[in-house]
Amino acid sequence: MKRLLLVCLVALVLSGCGLAMNAEYAERLDNAVLVVSEQARMAEEGKLSDAEMVQAIQDNVPRLQAFKDARGPWLGVSKVWMNTEQSLLLDKTLAWTKDMARRATGGVLTSDEMKHILRIEDELWVLFRATLAGTVPEEN
Amino acid sequence: MPEPKLSLDDLIAQIPEELQDVAKTFIPELIRMSQAELRAWILFAVGGDAEAALQSILVAMPNEEAIAIGERLVAERLKAAKNEADRRALAQRLLVGLLEAAFAILASAVVL
Numbered sequence: 001m002k003r004l005l006l007v008c009l010v011a012l013v014l015s016g017c018g019l020a021m022n023a024e025y026a027e028r029l030d031n032a033v034l035v036v037s038e039q040a041r042m043a044e045e046g047k048l049s050d051a052e053m054v055q056a057i058q059d060n061v062p063r064l065q066a067f068k069d070a071r072g073p074w075l076g077v078s079k080v081w082m083n084t085e086q087s088l089l090l091d092k093t094l095a096w097t098k099d100m101a102r103r104a105t106g107g108v109l110t111s112d113e114m115k116h117i118l119r120i121e122d123e124l125w126v127l128f129r130a131t132l133a134g135t136v137p138e139e140n
Numbered sequence: 141m142p143e144p145k146l147s148l149d150d151l152i153a154q155i156p157e158e159l160q161d162v163a164k165t166f167i168p169e170l171i172r173m174s175q176a177e178l179r180a181w182i183l184f185a186v187g188g189d190a191e192a193a194l195q196s197i198l199v200a201m202p203n204e205e206a207i208a209i210g211e212r213l214v215a216e217r218l219k220a221a222k223n224e225a226d227r228r229a230l231a232q233r234l235l236v237g238l239l240e241a242a243f244a245i246l247a248s249a250v251v252l
Contacts, residue, residue: 068191085220088158088190089213095194096210103203113203120210127217134228136221 022079025070029132032063033125040122043115053114057104060097060121067128068094086131093124155185162190165212169197 039056042048048056068090070079082090100117103109109117130137148170152163163170163185170178177196184193198206 083224084158085223088162089217089220091190092162092194093213093217095191095198096206096213098191099195099198099206100210102199103206109203113207116207117210120207120214123214124210124217127214127221130221131217131224134224136218136225 025067025080028063028066029125029129033129036060036118036125037122040115040118043118050111050114053111053118054104054107057097057114057117057121058101061094061101064090064094064097080132082132089131090128093128097121151182155182156188159185159188159190159193162194166194166197169201173197173200 036056039048043053043056067080071082071087071090072080100109100121104114104117126137148167152160155163170181173181177200181193181196184190184196198209201209
């Protein structure tokens with residue numbers, strides 16, 4: 001009986017989102033959401049030059065790549081836990097982000113297209129964090 | 141006698157299950173690909189490399205279409221966030237039920 005209770009309590013603790021991600025990556029994710037949101041807002045208000053928008057789009061690649069490198073299915077071993085659906089979405093998001101960075105670097109995007117890309121990246125980061133936290137953002 | 145040709149559906153059925161939805165989503169893009177591009181895509185897909193498979197599709201797209209893929213990803217991510225929230229709510233309900241049952245058993249054992 002005691003063993004059953006212990007198992008229940010441990011399971012209850014593990015069911016929280018605390019083990020979905022280690023502290024370092026939780027902080028990285030929060031920072032990414034803040035930075036990308038600020039960049040998207042500034043781009044929208046015309047406060048970023050084209051060169052700065054190119055840089056902002058490029059900066060998303062290593063940010064996202066870090067989460068791909070850290071992911072894994074096993075709690076305690078991986079730094080960021082993801083299921084198959086989330087993992088596949090991360091691959092697709094990274095592919096898209098890399099392609100946008102390639103286009104931005106190649107100078108083939110207009111200012112409006114870059115603003116649009118930054119808006120999408122902002123939404124993607126917010127939703128990425130929501131998925132890992134097991135919450136649904138109110139506005140999207 | 142010539143071998144019967146594979147349909148696109150037959151071809152998609154050959155790749156890993158988790159990538160079949162990706163393939164179906166991008167059927168128009170796959171049809172537009174050259175033989176070499178399609179061969180590269182199939183190799184990535186069969187190897188389960190979703191990132192490389194999608195990149196090989198994106199690379200040939202004009203800006204407008206490629207950016208629109210990002211909008212599709214936002215919709216997919218929103219769905220994934222909802223799925224995950226539902227999964228966690230269900231897991232928590234199950235655990236609470238399990239705890240209640242365990243305490244009920246414990247209480248009855250103490251009373252007896």
